[in-house]
Amino acid sequence: MKIFEQLDERRAWREEEKLVLDAVRRVATEVIAPNAEAYDRDSAFPQRSVDAITALELNGLFVPEAYGGSLARYKLYLAVVKTIAEACGSTGVIYATNMHGSWPLILFGSEEQKKRLLPRMAAGGFGSIAITEPSAGSDATGMTTKFTPAGDDIIVDGGKTFITSGSVCDLMLLFGKWSEIADAKGAISALVVEKGTPGFSTTRIEDKMGHRASPTAAVAFDKCRVPRANLLGAPGDGIKILLTALNRSRPSIAAHALGIATAAFKDMVAYMNTRRQSGRRIAEFQGNQFMLADLASELAMAEAWLDHVADLVDAGAADFSVEASIAKLRCSDLAMRMTTEAVQMHGGYGYCRDYRVERLMRDAKVTQIWEGTNQVHRQLIGRSFVQR
Numbered sequence: 001m002k003i004f005e006q007l008d009e010r011r012a013w014r015e016e017e018k019l020v021l022d023a024v025r026r027v028a029t030e031v032i033a034p035n036a037e038a039y040d041r042d043s044a045f046p047q048r049s050v051d052a053i054t055a056l057e058l059n060g061l062f063v064p065e066a067y068g069g070s071l072a073r074y075k076l077y078l079a080v081v082k083t084i085a086e087a088c089g090s091t092g093v094i095y096a097t098n099m100h101g102s103w104p105l106i107l108f109g110s111e112e113q114k115k116r117l118l119p120r121m122a123a124g125g126f127g128s129i130a131i132t133e134p135s136a137g138s139d140a141t142g143m144t145t146k147f148t149p150a151g152d153d154i155i156v157d158g159g160k161t162f163i164t165s166g167s168v169c170d171l172m173l174l175f176g177k178w179s180e181i182a183d184a185k186g187a188i189s190a191l192v193v194e195k196g197t198p199g200f201s202t203t204r205i206e207d208k209m210g211h212r213a214s215p216t217a218a219v220a221f222d223k224c225r226v227p228r229a230n231l232l233g234a235p236g237d238g239i240k241i242l243l244t245a246l247n248r249s250r251p252s253i254a255a256h257a258l259g260i261a262t263a264a265f266k267d268m269v270a271y272m273n274t275r276r277q278s279g280r281r282i283a284e285f286q287g288n289q290f291m292l293a294d295l296a297s298e299l300a301m302a303e304a305w306l307d308h309v310a311d312l313v314d315a316g317a318a319d320f321s322v323e324a325s326i327a328k329l330r331c332s333d334l335a336m337r338m339t340t341e342a343v344q345m346h347g348g349y350g351y352c353r354d355y356r357v358e359r360l361m362r363d364a365k366v367t368q369i370w371e372g373t374n375q376v377h378r379q380l381i382g383r384s385f386v387q388r
């Protein structure tokens with residue numbers, strides 16, 4: 001694992017960042033990882049794990065000080081997501097999503113909105129971001145959730161599906177169409193729905209292949225009155241807000257996928273160095289070493305690329321959408337391949353629940369689907385080379 005330790009050394013963490021990472025690694029080892037299997041088996045919300053995260057005030061890493069947080073470098077946030085996801089994919093995505101729901105508010109919210117809403121997130125609130133609808137997935141512009149202005153309120157009607165933390169969130173960043181704007185894309189707008197708003201309900205919790213401890217909800221809005229004060233930007237600003245939000249959330253989903261890939265790699269290497277067949281450890285067979293070499297190389301390259309994306313963000317780059325897509329695509333494809341090979345190297349035992357690789361493989365699959373499917377990311381990356 002020396003190559004990965006060297007990569008981490010090159011990150012040159014500051015003293016205060018090292019303290020955060022040490023604390024997160026300790027909690028990941030002592031609390032989050034030991035509880036992950038039971039939460040997955042029972043499809044139970046990982047309360048002890050999120051409590052441990054809250055105790056470390058990790059939401060504060062993405063909230064500015066003026067609103068109760070202690071804003072850190074994006075690179076640190078990504079390292080925290082990866083560390084938590086390595087211990088438990090479900091807890092990892094719940095934590096990552098807290099930032100996805102908050103960041104657009106930080107970038108596009110008014111001073112009044114930030115002062116009113118962000119301290120709740122900094123104190124450990126759950127965030128969610130609601131884009132997908134039953135008939136608007138890869139093409140989000142097909143969404144039909146309607147925002148109708150009514151004096152000091154906005155009436156929301158419609159529904160969203162597959163919303164991570166949708167059933168538990170304190171704040172939901174909701175996208176819908178402004179009723180008074182005819183243009184399909186131009187009508188998209190964003191507002192913040194607070195927990196307990198009348199007319200906002202959970203209609204279904206998905207029974208998923210993996211990430212079983214992370215609630216994925218279908219939610220409904222029935223004449224739901226949201227104060228107009230919760231509208232982000234102006235009516236029709238939604239696409240701009242959405243694209244900016246995705247630029248930040250996609251690398252974090254990549255970091256989450258890398259956490260799963262790293263867990264699978266470590267488990268696989270450990271098992272291959274103990275399991276013996278034909279008088280040798282299975283790591284000694286050359287064919288298996290070739291496979292390990294390919295996966296270790298890809299893991300190292302993916303880590304280095306994600307560092308590159310984080311550095312762009314921390315340097316204030318305006319446009320890094322293609323870089324973010326590359327990170328999302330490659331890290332999630334790697335997570336799937338790594339976990340599949342890890343199961344393979346565990347033989348029949350890998351197919352049984354006694355070993356963590358079984359859960360890791362189930363958790364890995366969705367990383368290729370959410371935050372834009374990998375087909376969509378291939379299109380976005382490929383399209384960027386078409387000369388205009």
Ligand SMILES: Cc1cc2nc3c(=O)[nH]c(=O)nc-3n(C[C@H](O)[C@H](O)[C@H](O)COP(=O)(O)OP(=O)(O)OC[C@H]3O[C@@H](n4cnc5c(N)ncnc54)[C@H](O)[C@@H]3O)c2cc1C
Binds near residue numbers: 132162371
């Ligand atoms: C566990 C989980 C959590 C999620 N969390 C959230 C969340 O918090 N918030 C949220 O808003 N959404 C969330 N999603 C939704 C997720 O982002 C969508 O599932 C994803 O964008 C794909 O949409 P879809 O499922 O409707 O598939 P579809 O868009 O119907 O796609 C079906 C297939 O067709 C392919 N396809 C579609 N269009 C094209 C094209 N133009 N070219 C080539 N192939 C194409 C896709 O790649 C896919 O393979 C979550 C989903 C899951 C499963």
